[in-house]
Amino acid sequence: MQLTTRNTSQNSRKSLLAVMVALAPFARGAPLWLAAPASVAAAAVLSAAGVVLTGPGRRERAGITPAEQKLANVISVADVVQRALLPPLPRRVGPLELEVVYLAAAAEARVGGDLYEVARTPFGIRLIVGDARGKGLDAVETAAGVLGVFREVAHEVYTLAEAARRLDASLARRLSAGQADGGPGEEFVTAVLAEIDPAAGALTIYNCGHPPPLLLSPGKADTRQSRHSLNGHAAPTVTSVDVPSPAPPLRLLPLGDCSAAGRTLPFPAGGALLFYTDGVTEARDPRRRCYPLAARLPELARAGAGGIGPGLLERVREDLLRHAGAAPDDDAALVLVRAPAVWGDQEAQPPRSIGSRSDPVPLG
DSSP states (O other): OHHHHHHHHHHHHHHHHHHHHHHHHHHTTSOOOOSSOOOHHHHHHHHHHHHHOOSTTGGGSTTOOHHHHHHHHHHHHHHHHHHHHSOOOBSEETTEEEEEEEEOOOSTTOOOEEEEEEEEETTEEEEEEEEESSOHHHHHHHHHHHHHHHHHHTTTOSSHHHHHHHHHHHHHHHHHHHHHTTOOSOOOEEEEEEEEETTTTEEEEEEEBSOOOEEEEOOOTTSTTOOBOTTSOBOOEEEEOOOSSOBOOBTOGGGSOOTTSEEEEEOOTTOEEEEEOHHHHTOBOTTOOBOOHHHHHHHHHHHSTTTTSTTHHHHHHHHHHHHHSSSOSSOEEEEEEEOOSSOOOOSOOOOSOOSOBOOOBOOO
16 A cells, blocks of 8 residues: 555656646746645746746747757756745844845756754744755755654754754655655755854754854954955954864764764854855865855954945855856855844743845845
8 A cells, every 4th residue: 555655646646747737838937836735846946947948939039949948947946945944034033034046056956955943942042954865856855854854853852952853753754655666765964053042142053964154253453463455344243153073964963972962152242153064165266276264254254334234245245256257057045144242031931933135135
């Protein structure tokens, strides 16, 4: 009975893709909607196809070669799929301000599994930033599954370590079921979980094999070592928030020692915390040099009128694109969390709906 159900699921997915192919020529730029339940990946691809595939004759537009149109279509699919996976984050959660930049990969068929989410919970404001191994729909479905579980367990468990264990167990079950269906069996997700206590100005990090976030502490204008911009802002101090010993990626937690994967430290008032995926730091220039994110942040903060305030993430985005000379070869995501000028959570715990949402800065 179980095998029959799985085969039926596979056949349903193939049918959905067949419907996508059949209807895409009639979409003419409008999204296609499904009346029946579908997997996240299938629904995302169907929606994406409705956006980027149009009726006959599109490739005949003057000045666009078939190869250029194909690449444009693929990049558009990547962007739509990623937006379906990652709804915009709130601009503000409690006293924290959030900004997001997402850069879609330029290479063909390189839709990735970058993920991020925030939740205000009884235990503090919790975030996850991660990256599912691999590319394509498998990575998208893996990332979507992790986000779905995080949105629930973030409100239920007392510690980030327990949240990681729940995410790990859920991912292992789902991927084991996929292996029985003949799916790939080597997926995992690197992730960093964070918890911010607005009342105490404290930050807790739990790292599962992900690049460590960067803590930007406001520069002190009265020290001789502070370098000032023309507008009087001192360069911030940039610190990598490393843990003593990161845990293995999600799905592989039982294979390693997770006892030293967490760390608690002060979150400086007026400072910021920058999360990112490896598509940022692995973006290469024409000489194959990786993008030096941590080294560039002080200069980029000094360059703007707001220092580490609004506008910093946009400057990072522009600097990254200048370094690479084009869109990165891998999806790249950055999430900036800014602390208030003074800590002290004066608001009562809100309902789970948390504020208006803003789109990530698009690739330009």
